[in-house]
Amino acid sequence: MTAFLKHLGGHAGRVVLALVFALPLVFMLVSSFKPDDQIFGDLGSLRAFLPVGAVSLDNYTGVFERVPAAQFLLNSVIISSVTVALGVIVNSMAAFALSRMRWPGRKVVLTAVIATLIVPFETFALPLVWWVNQLPLLRVNGFHPEWTTGWMDTYQVQIVPFVANAFSIFFFHQYFRSVPKEIDEAAIMDGAGWFTIYRRIVMPLSGPAVATVAILTFLPAWNSYLWPLMVVQSEELRPVMVGISYFFQLNVGWGQIMAYSSMITVPILALFMAFQRSFVNSIASTGVKG
Amino acid sequence: MVFRTRRLACASVTALAATALVAGCASGDGGSTSGASGNTLTLWTHNAGNSAELDVVKKIIKDFNGSQDTYEVKLQAFPQNDYNSSVVAAASARKLPCLLDVDGPNVANWAWGGYLAPIDVSGGEVPLSDQLASTVARYQDKVYAYGFYDVALTFFARRSVLNEYGIRIPSMAEPWTKDEFDAALAELKKSGTFEYPLEMGTGGSGEWWSYAYSPQMQSFGGDLIDRDGYRTASGTFDGKDSVAWATWFRSLVSNGYMAKKSGADPNKDFLAGKSAIQWDGSWNAAKNADKLGDDLAIIPPVDFGDGPKIGGASWQWAMSSSCSDKDGAQAWLTFARQTKYFVDYAKATGTLPATQAAARQVDGYQPGGKFNELVEYARTFAVVRPVTPAYPYISTEFEKAAQDILAGADPENALGQGAKDIDNNLRTNNHYAG
Numbered sequence: 001m002t003a004f005l006k007h008l009g010g011h012a013g014r015v016v017l018a019l020v021f022a023l024p025l026v027f028m029l030v031s032s033f034k035p036d037d038q039i040f041g042d043l044g045s046l047r048a049f050l051p052v053g054a055v056s057l058d059n060y061t062g063v064f065e066r067v068p069a070a071q072f073l074l075n076s077v078i079i080s081s082v083t084v085a086l087g088v089i090v091n092s093m094a095a096f097a098l099s100r101m102r103w104p105g106r107k108v109v110l111t112a113v114i115a116t117l118i119v120p121f122e123t124f125a126l127p128l129v130w131w132v133n134q135l136p137l138l139r140v141n142g143f144h145p146e147w148t149t150g151w152m153d154t155y156q157v158q159i160v161p162f163v164a165n166a167f168s169i170f171f172f173h174q175y176f177r178s179v180p181k182e183i184d185e186a187a188i189m190d191g192a193g194w195f196t197i198y199r200r201i202v203m204p205l206s207g208p209a210v211a212t213v214a215i216l217t218f219l220p221a222w223n224s225y226l227w228p229l230m231v232v233q234s235e236e237l238r239p240v241m242v243g244i245s246y247f248f249q250l251n252v253g254w255g256q257i258m259a260y261s262s263m264i265t266v267p268i269l270a271l272f273m274a275f276q277r278s279f280v281n282s283i284a285s286t287g288v289k290g
Numbered sequence: 291m292v293f294r295t296r297r298l299a300c301a302s303v304t305a306l307a308a309t310a311l312v313a314g315c316a317s318g319d320g321g322s323t324s325g326a327s328g329n330t331l332t333l334w335t336h337n338a339g340n341s342a343e344l345d346v347v348k349k350i351i352k353d354f355n356g357s358q359d360t361y362e363v364k365l366q367a368f369p370q371n372d373y374n375s376s377v378v379a380a381a382s383a384r385k386l387p388c389l390l391d392v393d394g395p396n397v398a399n400w401a402w403g404g405y406l407a408p409i410d411v412s413g414g415e416v417p418l419s420d421q422l423a424s425t426v427a428r429y430q431d432k433v434y435a436y437g438f439y440d441v442a443l444t445f446f447a448r449r450s451v452l453n454e455y456g457i458r459i460p461s462m463a464e465p466w467t468k469d470e471f472d473a474a475l476a477e478l479k480k481s482g483t484f485e486y487p488l489e490m491g492t493g494g495s496g497e498w499w500s501y502a503y504s505p506q507m508q509s510f511g512g513d514l515i516d517r518d519g520y521r522t523a524s525g526t527f528d529g530k531d532s533v534a535w536a537t538w539f540r541s542l543v544s545n546g547y548m549a550k551k552s553g554a555d556p557n558k559d560f561l562a563g564k565s566a567i568q569w570d571g572s573w574n575a576a577k578n579a580d581k582l583g584d585d586l587a588i589i590p591p592v593d594f595g596d597g598p599k600i601g602g603a604s605w606q607w608a609m610s611s612s613c614s615d616k617d618g619a620q621a622w623l624t625f626a627r628q629t630k631y632f633v634d635y636a637k638a639t640g641t642l643p644a645t646q647a648a649a650r651q652v653d654g655y656q657p658g659g660k661f662n663e664l665v666e667y668a669r670t671f672a673v674v675r676p677v678t679p680a681y682p683y684i685s686t687e688f689e690k691a692a693q694d695i696l697a698g699a700d701p702e703n704a705l706g707q708g709a710k711d712i713d714n715n716l717r718t719n720n721h722y723a724g
Binding site: 036040066067125126129130133150152153225226229230231233234235242245246247248249252254 | 332334337338339340341366367368369370371372375376378379380382383384385387554555558562
């Protein structure tokens with residue numbers, strides 16, 4: 001009987017925890033189908049979490065009238081995907097060099113890389129704006145390529161500064177340490193070079209780490225807000241998070257905010273659920289928490 | 291052979307990716323550093339997502355582009371929340387557009403920072419002298435910006451509620467005094483009908499705090515800074531009148547008259563009957579009138595001893611100092627000065643027309659109209675926020691101090707610390723000389 005009660009208590013605790021985390025999402029999703037007045041009217045009761053009353057798709061229609069949501073979503077998919085792809089390659093290579101290859105100063109380099117984690121982005125955002133504005137850019141107007149200066153108002157200014165990531169390097173570094181080094185020695189004996197070891201041995205064994213880094217790179221790229229506001233002026237290049245500000249004008253539309261939030265949250269949830277197993281395995285095996 | 295082909299393919303893809311990173315993928319005006327490219331002038335506005343106001347801007351641009359062949363103005367709209375961050379970042383990269391809108395209190399700072407150039411719009415249809423004083427931004431005796439409208443703060447209430455509790459409905463000629471206002475709040479609180487009878491929008495953030503509450507401090511006799519030369523805040527920001535305001539402000543919370551932090555949408559709460567009196571902007575006047583009809587009372591600010599006060603200056607149009615085609619920018623600024631655009635702005639946004647000629651054409655704002663009193667508030671009670679480059683810093687300090695005071699900090703200490711910080715900022719920046 002005691003064991004049964006413990007079992008029941010454990011389940012009840014999990015259900016409560018699940019509700020604590022799930023209810024805000026349920027509220028967001030349900031409210032996205034309600035008019036503003038009803039959202040506020042339902043706040044004091046359980047109706048806030050139920051699709052009852054004047055439920056419609058009006059808020060979703062309103063979102064597309066107020067914001068170029070499809071363009072913003074496409075931009076975020078491009079920016080986040082390219083950042084993840086390049087981030088996995090660059091950071092894993094850096095981590096491989098730091099964890100598998102022997103060269104003087106690698107500990108100092110690793111320490112320096114980790115040290116950058118304590119510097120908040122906001123402190124160097126403005127100097128970074130200045131810096132990216134000094135970089136060369138090849139523009140193509142029709143058939144006339146021309147070199148100019150400055151990456152402002154481009155896709156790459158939203159991607160390149162975030163490819164190299166100290167946490168990703170550290171994470172890969174920790175994971176690579178769990179791959180036995182004897183494999184390297186055997187591969188070298190067979191005539192493999194470092195790049196072959198990286199590409200054909202270490203990376204194929206690091207699937208969970210890649211999945212984790214992909215998620216941890218994707219999330220900030222998808223949620224990016226301050227940086228695009230500073231460096232992108234054209235509406236056609238803006239990512240989704242900037243779009244949420246469009247709704248906080250004098251006539252705040254709460255239903256539309258919920259609809260837009262639902263639209264931009266679904267891809268994140270889908271990604272996390274797709275990689276959930278690898279993500280948890282990887283965190284467990286490295287002992288690193290993001 | 292297969293490996294060689296693969297390597298070649300990999301190398302090609304890598305080269306292509308590298309090229310794509312420095313090429314293509316770009317938009318805009320070809321990397322102009324001046325806000326103008328050829329005869330195209332870029333214009334920035336804070337109205338992304340606010341189609342009512344944005345449509346007026348688009349109309350002016352369309353009319354201007356159609357009226358002549360020399361210049362073409364191109365619009366780029368930003369969301370209001372972080373518009374200033376976008377401008378500051380662009381200024382640091384020397385990528386400001388030729389034309390941009392700016393919130394009135396920031397003009398002095400942006401002019402001092404070299405972002406803005408003085409403008410000359412003397413050839414426009416509407417002379418600057420016809421405008422509400424708060425809608426023309428001057429710094430060091432030069433005009434830097436003008437706006438098509440202003441807004442005014444006011445108290446909204448239901449006449450039926452005030453009558454029920456025997457509370458006098460004040461007028462411009464005879465506004466509430468502090469004692470009357472306190473007594474009214476006490477009466478409403480005592481009724482038990484309202485958890486918080488007064489809604490002041492304390493859940494807001496940023497400039498709202500200075501805009502909404504510093505005029506009350508001025509009505510007590512205090513101010514944000516000594517306006518004689520703008521060289522010190524000590525003795526003013528933390529003077530006895532300012533402390534008296536802060537003590538009263540805190541008492542609104544400690545007496546249970548006002549929430550320490552109001553809800554996400556204070557106007558909705560007022561319309562739902564949760565609060566009896568709301569301190570809010572003229573922008574909600576038409577909506578409130580629609581919902582409450584003749585029961586709506588538009589009430590002037592309280593006279594706390596030094597006369598009723600509200601903040602002045604809203605969004606205005608300016609020209610960047612880095613604009614490479616200032617003639618083009620001035621042409622747009624001059625062209626836009628037509629009464630019909632002042633009217634369009636007011637109608638679209640529910641704001642106060644900046645000229646009387648425009649007010650006469652806007653329903654409700656003409657003399658005798660139900661909202662005309664709001665124009666008179668702006669004309670009579672408006673105090674422009676301190677015209678100093680230090681204003682953004684002062685505003686932040688005021689917000690911090692006021693929030694601390696509502697949270698329970700000692701008013702004298704909180705304001706004293708704010709005054710010290712402002713004076714330090716002034717000294718660090720050599721009192722914003724030049």
